[in-house]
Amino acid sequence: MAGPANEQHVTVDQHRIRLTSLDKVMYPETGTTKAEVLDYYARVAHVLIPHAEYRPATRKRWVNGVGTADAPGQVFFEKNLGDGTPDWVMRRDIEHSSGAKAYPLINDRATLIWLAQLGALELHVPQWRFGRTGIRKNPDRMVLDLDPGEGAGLPECAEVARYCRTILTGMGLDPMPVTSGSKGIHLYAAVDGKLTSDEVSAVAKELARALEADHPDLVVSDMKKALRGGKVLVDWSQNNGNKTTIVPYSLRGRAHPMAAAPRTWVELDSPDLAHLTYQEVLARVESAPDPLAGLSRGHLASLEPTREHMATFQSTPEAIDRLAKYRSMRDASKTPEPVPEAVPATGSGNSFVIQEHHASRLHWDFRLEHEGVLVSWALPRGVPTDPKQNHLAVQTEDHPLEYGTFEGTIPKDEYGGGVVTIWDAGTYELEKWREGREVIATLHGEKHGTHKYALIHTGGRDGRDENNWLIHLMKTYDDPETPADSRTSDAKRRRVASEVQNSAKVSASTRPIVPMLATLGSDESLDKRVDWAFEMKWDGIRAIVEVNGQDLKLFTRNGNDVTATYPELAEVIDAVGAPAVLDGEIVALDGRGRPSFGRLQNRMNLTRRPDIERAMRDYPVHLLLFDLLEYDGESLLRTPYDGRRARLVEVVRPSKRVQVPPAFQGGLEAAIRSSRELGLEGIMAKDRRSSYVIGRRTSSWVKIKHHSTQEVIVVGWKPGQGRRSDVVGSLLLGIPDGHGLRYVGKVGTGFSDKDLDSITERLRPMETAEPAVRDVPRPDARDARWVSPELVAEVEFGEWTHTGRLRQPSWRGWRPDKKPGDVVLEVPA
16 A cells, blocks of 8 residues: 555556545435445446446446535546546447547456546446457347336336336346335346347337337336326337446445435335445345346347337337228218227227218128227128128228227218118137138127137238128027128118117217326335325225216226216215315125125226116215315315315215225224225325325325235246247146135236246146136236146235235245145235
8 A cells, every 4th residue: 555544555456556646525315435335346246247237338437526415526428438447447439529538448357446446336238239359239138227216216117117027028138126225226137139229229219119008007118398297108229229227236326325226026016115335235235146137147138129029018109099091081070980099909809899870872881899999890791691702991090099999970960971780799719820821719798699700801902902802601609690791671761770870979078187197115214204195095986076967977087988888976066065066986795784896897997877877786886085176166276285185074965875984093004004904095184285286196105005915825837038949938726615716816026036037846746638727818818838837835915816815915924834725815805
């Protein structure tokens, strides 16, 4: 050592480095010194370097420290290496418009320490690497930056991360999370290097857009800050070859010394998820292996933009918005047809509808639900009833799913003007779907029974008649009394037209209000400085209620008009007694008076009056009101929560179906305890000073949900992905219900690699040919390895889905003290 006490000369990997100003405070708010920064980078070098080596490093330098939150220090953004760079620092040139710039490669600990000595706290690299000969290679990883906007935080980022994971694993990728140390979460997935940066970026962009379409209240893919309030930006752009991302394990130049920290998926499920300080990261590095190590081990999965991969998240222009042509042909202000604005999400439903369409020419519209839309053909001669006579089927534009229940009169001067009625509807079983070539399906109709049809493409020769298909009746399974042909008489046509025209009505209602949304939190994360009011969280359907005289409108959170679906809620007109706009929840109660989302499912999506009336008797609903937005012409949006609440209690006269549940009188712990005792979903914490912010997710409202545990029986397993393809990737679970074992879902998080290896060894000798569990969905049964139902385990989960599945289960471990006969349903589904 030479020089002053705060200066040293050290030898790192045979390279001599002069370290200066060791007692300089780099993080004033914590007193963290330069010596501590250097020590940190020396101790994490072995896990950081694999994620940075052979990648050109861009640095953010704080020579005099980061300053404080109120007075940030000066930062220098550096790409090019200076003249004083030691010869032993590896570097590569990149051409810029101003000429070539030399970038360092963080390939060894000495380079890392030398950069830290210069005050380079933050290290950023692209998703591509240089080859050993200096050739720039294609990306070997994809990254998604989940960046929360104002009013959102880590819990929302974790929720979006799980949505991303579902898509990426479906593509054969293995996403790995990193809390960025700043605001959000980075997701990395290794790829095989066959695609360019532009191609990987394009895939990531479409993934982001698909997530936005599926979860418009939570996800945004556009960089504009004005669109990001209360949402999570899925930033796909960091896959651009000119963009960089913070290196995992790098420090951040914020007021407190946080670090970008690789995490496990089970950590992301924790309500206590938080960014980690550099001390916490050091403790993890010294006690456990790098959770992100697999990213650099060469298990590079394929990211080929195949139709199957791209269909996973609507990647082609047609799949991004398959209703673009439909919308371009219709004016929502002039036709009663549904014209949704949202891009359809890819789905796996199996509904069909055949509509009798009395337009300029009578025809039948044959529509099959496929990938989130109704794929449609016009049948000029009707539905074939004789296997020996095929009919022409002309493919038309895709229609929205809402069209499946449409009956009405399209105005004469509009596209398709005329009367539309439903000839038959129901579900279908798909045997074959060769895009643009052949479709074979068995239709189970509500009116005309079960028939198997084939649609065969015949057009397109020489560019002519490219939309022409033939529809062929392959088999009839039952033969109810139906006409010999699907055509109707002129008398019936006139009668139907008259009835539909008299009943058709185009709503003149303005666009419904989009409700205020809450952020996800926990009792520990709730800001203790805020004066919170507490309400119970109801498990139902959010509803905006508009009362105007004797006219009532009920809109869901997404703006769907469900007034006709819940006729008994017309009681709210008398309960309110004046024009008003209210916010509440539609619920169906179980035998113990608790909201049951499963019971409520029986009321959803009903359109026919007999079905609605029958469901009203069997599954009556209630309207629980919790906010008042407008009353008798007076807007209450800017009125604080307490004021709105007081007016709500004042103006609503409770009835049999309409209630104002009382706000909880007590503190947070008592509210949570009462919610658990009542078997409810959780609680809502609302800032008493907060106004009502339309269409925004805000931290003024916080939802705190309960997590529960459940003992389960392991009935099978599915292989993992990539390098884990020969061991357990997820476990299939069952619970006894008096009729054997009922399937309750699969668990794929909460395991360590060691756990998966030992579980695989334990289950292999127990494999059986047939499953011991029933009701397993086809995707879960695919590639499943069934085992004898002998072992009991325990999982933690968020809630039960309406189909009786565990939502977001996480592995807790085996229960050797329990036998399969001891397993019971602990938290009622």
